[in-house]
Each structure stands twice: as C-alpha cells, then as structure tokens.
Amino acid sequence: MASLLFRRRLRPTSIASSILLRDNAELSGLPLELKFGISFGICSCFRQFSSSGGAKKFDFTDLTRPHTWYPIARRKKRKIFLHVGPTNSGKTHQALKQLETSSSGIYCGPLRLLAWEVSKRLNKANIPCNLITGQEREEVDGAKHKAVTVEMADVMTDYDCAVVDEIQMLGCRTRGFSFTRALLGISANELHLCGDPAAVPLIEEILKVTGDDVKVQHYERLSPLIPLKVPLGSFSNIRTGDCIVTFSRQEIYRLKKEIEAGKKHLCSVVYGSLPPETRTRQATRFNDAESEFDVLVASDAIGMGLNLNISRIIFSKLEKFDGLETRELTVPEIKQIAGRAGRYGSEFPVGEVTCLDAEDLPLLHSSLDSPSPMLERAGLFPNFDLLFMYSRLHPKHSLYQILEHFVENAKLSAHYFITNCEEMLKVAAVIDELPLNLDDKYLFCMSPVDMKDCISSQGLTQFAHNYSERGIVRLREIFTPGTLKVPKTHTALKELESIHKVLDLYVWLSFRLEDSFPDRELASSQKSICSLLIEEFLERLGWQKPKSRKLLRRSTSSSLLSEDMRHCLSA
Ligand SMILES: Nc1ncnc2c1ncn2[C@@H]1O[C@H](COP(=O)(O)OP(=O)(O)OP(=O)(O)O)[C@@H](O)[C@H]1O
Numbered sequence: 042m043a044s045l046l047f048r049r050r051l052r053p054t055s056i057a058s059s060i061l062l063r064d065n066a067e068l069s070g071l072p073l074e075l076k077f078g079i080s081f082g083i084c085s086c087f088r089q090f091s092s093s094g095g096a097k098k099f100d101f102t103d104l105t106r107p108h109t110w111y112p113i114a115r116r117k118k119r120k121i122f123l124h125v126g127p128t129n130s131g132k133t134h135q136a137l138k139q140l141e142t143s144s145s146g147i148y149c150g151p152l153r154l155l156a157w158e159v160s161k162r163l164n165k166a167n168i169p170c171n172l173i174t175g176q177e178r179e180e181v182d183g184a185k186h187k188a189v190t191v192e193m194a195d196v197m198t199d200y201d202c203a204v205v206d207e208i209q210m211l212g213c214r215t216r217g218f219s220f221t222r223a224l225l226g227i228s229a230n231e232l233h234l235c236g237d238p239a240a241v242p243l244i245e246e247i248l249k250v251t252g253d254d255v256k257v258q259h260y261e262r263l264s265p266l267i268p269l270k271v272p273l274g275s276f277s278n279i280r281t282g283d284c285i286v287t288f289s290r291q292e293i294y295r296l297k298k299e300i301e302a303g304k305k306h307l308c309s310v311v312y313g314s315l316p317p318e319t320r321t322r323q324a325t326r327f328n329d330a331e332s333e334f335d336v337l338v339a340s341d342a343i344g345m346g347l348n349l350n351i352s353r354i355i356f357s358k359l360e361k362f363d364g365l366e367t368r369e370l371t372v373p374e375i376k377q378i379a380g381r382a383g384r385y386g387s388e389f390p391v392g393e394v395t396c397l398d399a400e401d402l403p404l405l406h407s408s409l410d411s412p413s414p415m416l417e418r419a420g421l422f423p424n425f426d427l428l429f430m431y432s433r434l435h436p437k438h439s440l441y442q443i444l445e446h447f448v449e450n451a452k453l454s455a456h457y458f459i460t461n462c463e464e465m466l467k468v469a470a471v472i473d474e475l476p477l478n479l480d481d482k483y484l485f486c487m488s489p490v491d492m493k494d495c496i497s498s499q500g501l502t503q504f505a506h507n508y509s510e511r512g513i514v515r516l517r518e519i520f521t522p523g524t525l526k527v528p529k530t531h532t533a534l535k536e537l538e539s540i541h542k543v544l545d546l547y548v549w550l551s552f553r554l555e556d557s558f559p560d561r562e563l564a565s566s567q568k569s570i571c572s573l574l575i576e577e578f579l580e581r582l583g584w585q586k587p588k589s590r591k592l593l594r595r596s597t598s599s600s601l602l603s604e605d606m607r608h609c610l611s612a
C-alpha cells in the first residue's frame with residue numbers, strides 16, 4: 042500500500058479480528074446531545090438515584106422507558122404524519138412539500154446522498170438549507186432548515202417541521218437506534234415519517250406513551266411496475282436503461298466486463314464501498330440520455346437514495362452473503378430494489394423487473410405479491426449518558442466491558458431490541474488499550490470506521506494511538522500526499538477505496554476533535570482525488586465505441602482530473 046504508512050500496529054484481539062460485518066451502513070454522526078453534556082431526562086433519573094441513596098440498586102440498564110430520554114420533545118404534543126406506501130409513490134415528495142412551507146425544519150435521511158439531494162432541492166427553491174452529515178458542514182446564510190443524516194438528528198432544538206425518511210429502518214439491526222432516537226427525540230410541531238407500511242403498527246404502539254397525535258396516509262405507486270414472465274436469459278438481450286443487480290463487488294466487475302464484451306453497451310457501476318460522490322457521478326452518467334454509459338451494474342446500494350432512470354431491473358441472483366451467511370433476499374429487499382425501475386417523471390415511466398435465470402422467477406413474483414412482514418421491534422442503544430453514569434459506578438471497567446454489560450443485561454419493553462454493536466465492540470477492544478477518557482473512546486467507537494476493512498481499521502488504530510500519545514494527529518504522519526495513482530488492478534482499486542475510507546474517517550474526527558485533527562482540508566482534497574482516480578479507472582475499463590467522437594474526445598483529453606488535481610497529485 043503506497044500511501045498509508047502505519048507506524049505501529051496495535052495487537053488486534055480475537056473480537057477485533059473476527060469477521061462480523063456491519064450492514065451497508067453509513068454511521069456518520071454522534072448524538073448531538075453529547076455536545077451539551079448529560080441530557081435532562083437522564084439527569085433527573087440520576088438525581089432520583091442520588092437522593093434515594095440507593096446507588097447500588099439503581100439500574101442504568103433499565104431501558105424500558107426510552108421516550109423519557111427526550112424531555113424537550115415530551116413537552117410537545119407533536120402532530121405525526123406517517124406517509125407510507127411502495128417505492129416511488131411520492132411519500133418523500135409530499136413530506137418535503139410540508140418542510141418547504143414550514144418556518145423552520147429538519148430533514149433526516151439514512152444516507153448522505155439523500156441529505157445532499159434535499160439540501161439542494163430546498164436551496165434551489167430559495168429556502169436556505171444547511172447540510173450536516175458526519176463528514177460535511179455546509180452552512181447557508183440565514184438558514185432555518187437543515188438536511189442531515191439521521192445520526193446527526195438534533196434533539197435539543199425546537200422545529201416547526203421535521204421529516205424522517207425511510208423510517209422502517211428503525212428495525213435495522215445495526216442502525217435502528219438512530220431512527221428510534223429521531224422518532225422519539227425530535228421536537229417538532231409536525232413530524233413527517235416516510236416509509237414502508239410494515240412499520241405502521243410498531244410506530245403506533247411506540248407512540249402510545251408519548252401523547253402525540255398520529256395520522257397515517259397511504260400512497261400508491263405513481264408509475265406501474267411490471268414483473269416479467271420471461272427471464273433475461275442471455276446478456277445479448279440487455280438493452281439501454283437496464284440495471285443488473287448483483288451482490289458482490291467482484292460480480293459487479295465480472296458482469297460489467299461480460300456485458301461490455303458484446304460491444305453494444307457501456308456500464309456504470311454503483312456499489313456500497315465506492316465513495317458517495319463517485320456513486321452519484323456514476324448514476325448521473327447513467328441517467329444522462331446523451332451518455333454512452335447506458336446500462337447500470339449495481340449492488341443493493343441502489344435500493345435507496347439515488348435518483349435513477351432505470352427501465353428494467355434484472356436480478357442476477359436472489360441471494361446474497363450478508364456477512365454471516367448466504368441467504369435469500371427478503372421480501373422488503375426485493376421490493377425495494379425492484380421498485381427502482383420506472384421512476385415517475387423519468388424517460389422510463391413504466392418499470393419492468395425480471396431475473397437472469399428462469400429458476401428465480403417464482404420467488405421474484407411471489408415476493409412482489411407479498412406484503413412486507415410487519416416490523417415487531419425497534420432498535421435501541423444506551424446513549425453516552427447512561428454508559429457514563431454506569432462507568433462512574435464501575436470505574437475499573439473498560440468500555441468493552443461496559444458495552445458488553447449493557448448488551449447482556451439491558452431491560453427492554455416488548456417493542457425494542459438492542460442494536461447489534463459487534464463493530465463497536467471491535468473498536469472498543471482496540472481502543473481500551475490506550476490511555477483515553479471514556480468520551481474519547483466512545484467517540485472512536487461511534488466513528489464510521491469499517492473494521493472488516495484492514496486498511497480502514499488500521500487507520501483508526503493509528504489515529505487513536507497518535508491522539509492518545511500526542512493529543513494531535515497530523516495527516517502526513519500516516520499518509521503521504523502525492524502518492525495516489527490511477528489504479529491499474531482490481532486490488533489497487535480496492536486499496537484506493539479503503540484509503541478513501543481512512544481519509545473520510547479523518548474528516549469525521551476533525552469535526553469532533555477540531556484542534557487535534559487539524560488537517561481537514563488536506564484530507565478532503567485527497568479524498569476528492571481518490572474518488573476522481575477511481576472514476577478514471579472505471580472510465581478506462583470501458584471499451585471505446587468506434588467513431589464515437591464524444592468518447593474519443595474524452596479519452597484524448599483522457600481524464601476526469603482537472604489541472605489542479607494533476608498539480609496536487611504531482612506535488
Ligand atoms: N406530486 C408530484 N409531482 C411531481 N413529481 C412528483 C410528485 N410526487 C412525486 N414526484 C416525483 O416522483 C419521484 C418519486 O417520488 P418520491 O421520491 O417522493 O417517492 P417515494 O415514495 O419517497 O419513493 P422511495 O421509495 O424511492 O423513497 C420523485 O422523482 C419525485 O420528485
């Protein structure tokens with residue numbers, strides 16, 4: 042690996058090195074109440090505990106009343122609108138219309154791409170809107186609105202209107218707690234929740250104790266989606282506007298190569314570990330009717346977030362490896378992905394869906410005909426306040442032990458489950474070896490590190506180590522600017538994706554430990570270079586249509602890299 046120099050490797054523990062994967066999640070923020078210290082609801086529990094003198098009896102692992110953690114929201118009787126229906130039915134559009142007419146508001150989405158899109162939409166409509174994600178702060182003069190990733194949802198401010206998109210993700214096994222926190226904690230006169238009808242009974246149950254007013258609005262698909270009776274069969278039947286869905290990075294590149302070998306189509310690619318800005322640019326290129334890249338090969342990363350002009354979805358398989366095992370796709374997964382075909386208002390207003398092989402068609406058809414199973418429980422995770430107070434009683438416990446204790450002993454009501462924190466435990470196991478305060482350790486545990494990616498996890502380890510040793514982390518200590526190159530092999534491509542993750546992590550930390558991570562600008566510019574080099578690689582992978590002037594022009598100027606970028610690279 043050319044560009045990252047990891048000086049000292051800390052000993053990975055067995056947990057740290059075990060292969061447990063996190064969902065395609067974008068854990069991009071810390072609860073904002075952390076910035077303000079202990080939140081009121083928990084403070085009052087603590088007072089109760091202190092004055093009664095029953096220190097040993099007070100049970101911080103009692104999480105049966107999470108709605109009391111958010112006293113600001115509890116002061117309001119919120120009007121809650123549940124916009125539910127299939128994909129492409131106008132749920133988000135309707136909720137955003139309400140946000141646009143409000144005097145102040147917040148949009149919370151599951152992905153940075155969605156937050157970007159909403160802030161762009163509001164600013165274009167002359168409604169100043171800030172963009173806040175784990176790795177971005179774009180502030181607009183006079184803004185009373187903000188678009189954020191759900192982990193950055195602010196539960197300390199009063200809003201006129203709030204939107205939480207893809208609310209069914211409160212059932213997600215790793216990120217569910219952030220959606221639950223937004224649901225219970227956002228203080229707004231109107232709260233609009235958009236998502237799958239399968240979340241309705243659970244949300245109604247959860248909200249029985251908050252005193253809010255709940256209304257459900259059902260939506261129908263705006264454009265038809267036709268399940269085809271015939272499979273694709275052969276790649277010679279691929280046509281413009283098709284999107285092939287497969288579930289491994291290796292398969293994505295294999296299929297791209299196979300389709301392009303027919304010399305009729307060029308493929309854009311979208312998958313989870315591509316930098317978000319690269320995903321957006323690949324999608325834009327596919328959407329552009331003038332572009333030569335008229336077919337998309339993608340993973341389930343297209344299920345949410347990108348506006349795609351897809352005519353037909355073709356599942357190459359209906360099973361995927363989910364980190365633990367290879368399993369069939371669930372009904373909601375199949376519907377969410379299939380629903381991307383035929384976007385309302387696009388050049389393909391009628392969507393079609395099929396499979397590569399005939400043997401998969403019965404499962405596809407039956408899944409599309411079935412309702413999604415109702416969600417039964419929402420994710421919950423103790424916030425920092427609870428962990429902190431528990432640690433005061435057990436000062437010798439490491440963060441790993443504290444987290445483990447909560448996971449094993451948490452008491453929950455029937456509507457909740459503790460979200461999976463294997464990834465946090467893996468970080469805690471490494472971080473606990475360093476002389477850091479609990480809040481610093483917690484911060485590193487909440488960071489968007491990908492512990493299954495060796496380069497990303499080593500980056501985190503090195504950052505934490507340097508931070509604990511010197512209090513300041515200069516990017517150049519582990520990264521040498523000027524060494525990034527257009528990858529020539531798939532291994533080099535993967536390495537560049539990982540380097541992007543490390544730089545992204547640096548930027549994330551720089552927003553939370555500003556004085557200790559002072560090189561945000563350098564990290565951001567190197568991140569941009571990484572994504573452009575990745576795109577350059579993707580561009581070079583494609584074949585060139587004979588007599589295609591457009592493509593020739595592109596390849597003789599041959600590069601997506603601007604002069605500035607070239608200069609940076611050779612600096
Ligand atoms: N009333 C409308 N007028 C014009 N365009 C609309 C309207 N409703 C929805 N759209 C457009 O249709 C598309 C789908 O709408 P939207 O994204 O709101 O659907 P959704 O139900 O939230 O779908 P998803 O499951 O993808 O989140 C968007 O491009 C949106 O801008």
Ligand SMILES: [Mg+2]
Pocket residue numbers: 132133134206207235
């Ligand atoms: Mg939507």
